[in-house]
Amino acid sequence: MPELQQARKRLRVIQGRIASEEKELLAGLKARANAARTTESRLRGSLDDEKGKALGLTLLERQYRELERESKSAAESYELVSKRDTEIEMLGRVQSEDIEILDRATKGRKPVFPPKALLVAVALVSGLTLGALLALGVDVRDNRIRGLLDLERALAGLGLPVLGQLPLLPADARIGVSNLRAQRRQRDLHTLLFPQSLMAERVRGVRTSLGFAAGKDGLRTLVVTSPNSGEGKSSTAVNLAMSFVQAKKRVVLIDADMRRPRLHQVFEPPIGREADGLARVLAGKCTLDEALITGGDVPEGMSLLLCGEIPQNPSELLESPQTRKLLAELGERFDLVVLDTPPVLPVSDPLILARMADGVVVVARCQATTRAGLQRALSTLRRSEANLLGVILNEVDARREEAGYGAGYYSYHADPNAAAPHGSA
Template identity: 40%
Template sequence: MAKRKKQFKTNVRSLITKFNPKSPISEQYRTIRTNIEFASVDTAMRSLLITSSGPSEGKSSTTANLAVVFAQQGKKVLLIDADLRKPTVHYTFKLDNRAGLSTVLVGEKPLEEATKETDVPNLDILTCGPIPPNPSELLGSNAMKQLIKKAQETYDMVIFDTPPVLAVTDAQILANTCDGALIVVRSEKTEYDAIQKAKELLEPAHAKLLGIVLNDVAQKKSNTYYYYGS
């Protein structure tokens, strides 16, 4: 019982927009959602890449909660775990990961069979699937381009959780295929030089950097989440 309670608390903390949608933090996620929409007034935002400069910035938690608030808005959303090295989305949503992005990209399953429904209305998940030996090659393949095209025929918004920019090239590879990108940084942990370097690495990939999400700010300073436009 204690173990289940601990797991439930962890899920509440990581998916606060689902379990406590009226909280101040959930409201901040909705503010980020609104700012993303304002950043693309002329063209519809159909795909969003979320990354960080390094590990432990809160990237995956931010991605999951943004997917939830977009779904709560009424948009049909597909959240893709494109971190083919250290995936977490299946843990967050408590989903089976035997099939996912990697199995679709190698042709073992079609997208519609690998996609999983959640108990959040309008939100589907494509988990990572078995970790492949060649993540970068798969993400840069024609199969990935076809997957994105097919996903956008079904969903209003496709959101990618990608690995940290400074660790591997995966986010750079996907950046120019998405309508926008966000960098997540942790207050009082992420070095300014690391943020600048991440930005510089995304620029050659023609990433449409929308801004930075600053999280884990002390409560006395804010309600925990800020959003800064680029």
């Protein structure tokens, strides 16, 4: 139908116009909305700027108020001070001076304070008193044996005598001060090398004291020990044995320290027999004659029984019946058996040998051994039923001794012009 087609065509034209106008209207509305947003953003930025300025003005206003108050306070203060200054000036002009100088001040000849002489005297007395108290405190806290008087005090309650004092030997520059092994060997052999020295004479005094301490029964087996290591027991034992040899005694010196033996450093064992010694004899691995050393470095009249190889069970070897048997055999063959044993406090070896010996000598080192350590060692030996003969004080500085006879009569240093040694060194 033509009318319907025309109507539809007009409808399509009208709808296209409506769509076109709709698009144009929407585009216009969007443009207006964007313009409104831009305007809103700009206005918001301006508002923030205005708020920041307002806040800044608020802070400035507070500072302004504070400055205004300070300015007003300063103005008031200045006004008061100015007014007071004007009043004082006016009063000074009106009042007349009524002050008269009677005597001019003079400078003192001596200072009134501080009294230097009094302060010096007080400081001197205080320093001396404090020094004396400090020295007394150090002396009371020092428990070492520093001389014969300290040793006698330590032995006062034990009833034991001091057998003698052995001097401190200075290093011999002829063999080199740094050659410690040679210095130690010369000290060990001092009685043999220098028989007219102070050391040899002191050892002879110890030998005489041992003769008195042994009594009528005599002394056949002697144990030499010390409370701790490093106190000179080995050196004392060697020098003491040589002194008995010089007295025409047949002496055997035994290194019974089977933990840290030292006599092999003084007397070198024969080549090939380094392992033979006390340990192997007690273990039945060699005979006594094979282990005894004579001749060579050992002086005439003296025999030496070194430790040899170090055993794993020294205490068990010393407690065995072979030890008593060995000491009995040596006692029949020699006039004196000297045993260099370990220290008393660390190990029990010397307690075992002390019960088998006729006498025990304890060596204390001056300026090293403590009174408590010495008393503890002597008490331990007494509990083991040892025959304690006395104590020897070792390494005493002869220049500090109160008794001047020995230090003045005998040469303190080793005399190179002394009598020739009784054997090779």
